[in-house]
Amino acid sequence: MVVSNDTELQALKEIGRICATTLNRMAAAMEPGMTTRELDQIGRKLLEDAGALSAPETCYQFPGATCISVNEEVAHGIPGDRVLQPGDLVNIDVSAVKDGYFSDTGASFVIPPAKGKAEKLCRDGKRALWVGLNQVKTGRPYAKIGEAIGAFAAKNRYTLIENLASHGVGRSLHEEPTELSTWPDATEKRIIEDGQVFTIEPFLSLGAHWAEGGKDPWTLLAEPKALTVQYEHTIVATRNGPLVLTLAD
Template identity: 75%
Template sequence: MVVETDQELQKLKEIGRICGLTLKKMSEAIEPGMTTAELDAIGRRLLEQEGAQSAPEECYQFPGATCISVNEEVAHGIPGDRVLKPGDLVNIDVSAVKDGFFADTGASFVMAPIAPRTEKLCRDGKRAMWTGINQVRAGQPYAKIGQAIGDFARKNRYTLIQNLASHGVGRSLHEEPSELATWPDPSERRMIENGQVFTVEPFLSLGANWAEGGDDPWTLYSEPRALTVQFEHTIVATRAGVVILTLVD
């Protein structure tokens, strides 16, 4: 989607706020002993209170309001009877729709006690996302995003999952521009359009390069198995930089 009116921008800001707030409240509610289904129910309630609907449910009939991935799960984890334990690495991915406008956000969290290496991975995962966002400006190549994140990962001795990409969003959950690499991609030739809405969401890992399916149609696992974090914002590119739709205080 390319934003053309202030009304569109305000609608995007509203659903972005809802997604960001839901992610924040869910992260604050995480505690050992709760199930991922119980955590998902908190997210569902928050979305409904704001008049929004789960985008994965609406678009893909995903069996949950949010995606919750734990430890070895990289993405698209199905909420269920898995019990969260101290030290677990938990990724929450919230995407929703309201009044025909979509936004998408996600982040990884660790429950105490936190291993120093995992704490650093989370901190650097967020830094990798901001490294990519800082490259965004209308008229610049999309390739700068993946190149900058790749440089960051290499310098800090991480790997990147290279089959889970950023994507356009706005009028649907996944739309053009599709398959926006958050790793160096020499074949990427597209340029960022003024008003373009898309995500920046690198998957930073302690050794994995790929995400592969498991026993259900949704959950993805790292290959080779290694702890992996994801941080994501939905943004609007402008000539002056970016408007971050899913950032909340």
């Protein structure tokens, strides 16, 4: 989607705020002994109370309102009977739709007490996201995003998952521009258009390079097995840089 007027922009800001608020409140509610299904139910209620619907459930019949991935799970974890434990690394991915407009955000958290490596990985995962965001500007190559994140990962001795890409969003959950690399990609030749709506969502890892299918049709696991974090914002590209839509009040 390319934003063409203020009405569209305000609608995108609204659903972005709802997704961000839901994510933050789910993270605050996490505690040992809670199942991922119970955590997902909190997210569902928050979305419904805000007049929004789960995007993966609406678009793809995903079996949950949000994606909750724990430890070895990289993405698309199905909420269920898994009980959260102290020290677990948990990724929450919230995407939703309201009045025909979509937004998408995600973040990773460690349930206290945190282990040193996991805590540092989370901290650097956030930094990697902002390294990518700082490359966004109308007229710049999309490739600069992946190049900058790749340089950050290499400097700090991390790897990146190279088969989970960013994507366009706005009028649907996944749309053009598709398959936006958050790693160095010599084949990426596209240029950022003014008003383009898309995500940036690097997966920073302690050794994994790929996400592979797990025990169900949805959950993806790190290959080789390694702790991995994901941080994601939905943005609008402008001449002055990225306008981040997925920020809570």
